[in-house]
Amino acid sequence: MYIVTSILFWGILLGLFAIFNKRSFLFKENVSLNSTFKKGIELSIMLVTILVLQLPMGLSNSWNGVNNNHHDQYELLADSFLEGHLYLDYDVDPKLEALSNPYDYQVRKLNDISVHWDSAYFEGHYYVYFGVVPVILLFLPFKLITGMSLPTIIVTRIFVIFIVLGIFFLLKMLQRLFFKKLPASLVSLLSVTVSVLSVWYILDAPELYCTAISCGLAFQIWSFYFFIHGVFLQKKNWKVIKDAILGSLCGALVWGSRPTIGLASLAVIPFIIIYVKKFRAGDYEVGGRVEVCGEAACENGDLVSPAASKAAGRGPVTILRNLCIAALPYLLVALALMLYNYLRFHNPFEFGQSYQMTVTDQSAYGNIFKRFNLIDVLNGLVYNFISFKTIKESFPFVGFSGVLFEFPILIAVFAAFSKRASYKLKKEGLYGFSLWLFALPIVITVLSVCWTPYLLERYKLDFLLLMGINAFICLASLEATASKKHKNDIRQFIAYLCIITILGAIALFITPYDANFTKNSPEILEKICKCIFFGKKYL
Numbered sequence: 001m002y003i004v005t006s007i008l009f010w011g012i013l014l015g016l017f018a019i020f021n022k023r024s025f026l027f028k029e030n031v032s033l034n035s036t037f038k039k040g041i042e043l044s045i046m047l048v049t050i051l052v053l054q055l056p057m058g059l060s061n062s063w064n065g066v067n068n069n070h071h072d073q074y075e076l077l078a079d080s081f082l083e084g085h086l087y088l089d090y091d092v093d094p095k096l097e098a099l100s101n102p103y104d105y106q107v108r109k110l111n112d113i114s115v116h117w118d119s120a121y122f123e124g125h126y127y128v129y130f131g132v133v134p135v136i137l138l139f140l141p142f143k144l145i146t147g148m149s150l151p152t153i154i155v156t157r158i159f160v161i162f163i164v165l166g167i168f169f170l171l172k173m174l175q176r177l178f179f180k181k182l183p184a185s186l187v188s189l190l191s192v193t194v195s196v197l198s199v200w201y202i203l204d205a206p207e208l209y210c211t212a213i214s215c216g217l218a219f220q221i222w223s224f225y226f227f228i229h230g231v232f233l234q235k236k237n238w239k240v241i242k243d244a245i246l247g248s249l250c251g252a253l254v255w256g257s258r259p260t261i262g263l264a265s266l267a268v269i270p271f272i273i274i275y276v277k278k279f280r281a282g283d284y285e286v287g288g289r290v291e292v293c294g295e296a297a298c299e300n301g302d303l304v305s306p307a308a309s310k311a312a313g314r315g316p317v318t319i320l321r322n323l324c325i326a327a328l329p330y331l332l333v334a335l336a337l338m339l340y341n342y343l344r345f346h347n348p349f350e351f352g353q354s355y356q357m358t359v360t361d362q363s364a365y366g367n368i369f370k371r372f373n374l375i376d377v378l379n380g381l382v383y384n385f386i387s388f389k390t391i392k393e394s395f396p397f398v399g400f401s402g403v404l405f406e407f408p409i410l411i412a413v414f415a416a417f418s419k420r421a422s423y424k425l426k427k428e429g430l431y432g433f434s435l436w437l438f439a440l441p442i443v444i445t446v447l448s449v450c451w452t453p454y455l456l457e458r459y460k461l462d463f464l465l466l467m468g469i470n471a472f473i474c475l476a477s478l479e480a481t482a483s484k485k486h487k488n489d490i491r492q493f494i495a496y497l498c499i500i501t502i503l504g505a506i507a508l509f510i511t512p513y514d515a516n517f518t519k520n521s522p523e524i525l526e527k528i529c530k531c532i533f534f535g536k537k538y539l
Helices: 002-019 036-054 070-083 094-098 105-110 133-146 152-178 184-204 209-233 237-255 259-281 306-311 316-345 374-386 408-417 419-428 431-451 457-481 487-510 522-532
Strands: 120-122 125-127
Touching (some): 002 522, 036 152, 036 184, 070 133, 070 152, 120 316, 133 209, 152 209, 152 457, 184 457, 184 487, 209 237, 237 259, 237 316, 259 431, 408 431, 408 457, 431 457, 457 487
């Protein structure tokens, strides 16, 4: 059996490299974008990707609800809401209440005080410090309708489906708008790659922590989709505002899921600027007519003056009103979250992280400026991006390194600073977006260093999606600006980079870590190794 599986594995792998050679028919430029057959193939690839990413979730009993642990906090919080309070119905150890500082791990350990791990303890009650949005959207409605608790892993599965759908829809839209000659095969392959690197860790440990993260990622990808769709595809102003409201709602809900991912809302600022310019230029219909045509010109070719824009109902007041309407979901969700936080911790800006029951006393952290340490920040940046763990002798041979080594395709984000790619990005109005996507992972890392006791592998999920989208934009720009002679060389390079990145993600997925299935069952890793290497084990 091991010989058969090994032949299949290596045959498929070599076949992929062969089929994406630079003379491949798969690199034929898009000629008939409306081809039913082509759309069917693309849809099939997307559905297969969703299915394949669903299958390995829940392999570990530590993360699928089988083992009795603290991963059911969302389910319990839904019960608490129905009972009319915001705290969890956990028993509190009297010795914990007697402590002057219940957040000191060493004191709790010395006094043998039991706590409910990774919950927030405040004034005699335990709370959930993870984002509340999954409870409001899924756990609570399910409980109300069925009377049963919705398993946490099911919710994570749902969010992963929407993440993958969002990635495929967004990248396809970007191709249709800005990179029309990028082969459909590469768009699909890049979509698969970005999906895999964005959710690989979620598949290993899907409950609780990654429920909040996956919720944030799902809403963030769709926020990007709606903003770009509105600004670049809609022709009527009211439709642009409608899409912007949907984008704002999704972006706002990210803050109620995983606040660090919520910082990605900053990346839509360039699209707001583009909207204002296009609105003033008359590119959107207002009241059923277009007063001004072209990029910024009237019918006689004159530039639009501020007075003319104002007279046409496109002045600063109208623009400000439109932007306020579009941003309304951010305001409403922010107020709701602030009220939720205040009712729990008497502080509208406290999500509960300061009161965690974990190995570190985070109540003493204070504000971010007090925690900022340049050496720690630099070490955090090195750890997240460019650290390298030497190749191991045992299968699967890799260790957890910086993301530029874990997922080689992400190196492409530096292409945004190349002359060719930056020219294309500026021409299409994507340069500002790309720069934000480049900067935000750095900002998120700095905040993580200051706000958390140490960096974990799953924290990288906060920015991997952003880097994946940016890698797509940069690689597509390089392909679009390549000479005809070298275009297929670039396409082959992109395809090979995708395959290597997917292989790397699979290797990380099966690496024993964080009570995943190979950590709990080492014999499974041995079987996987034998299935690849003709019955031999390198463990």
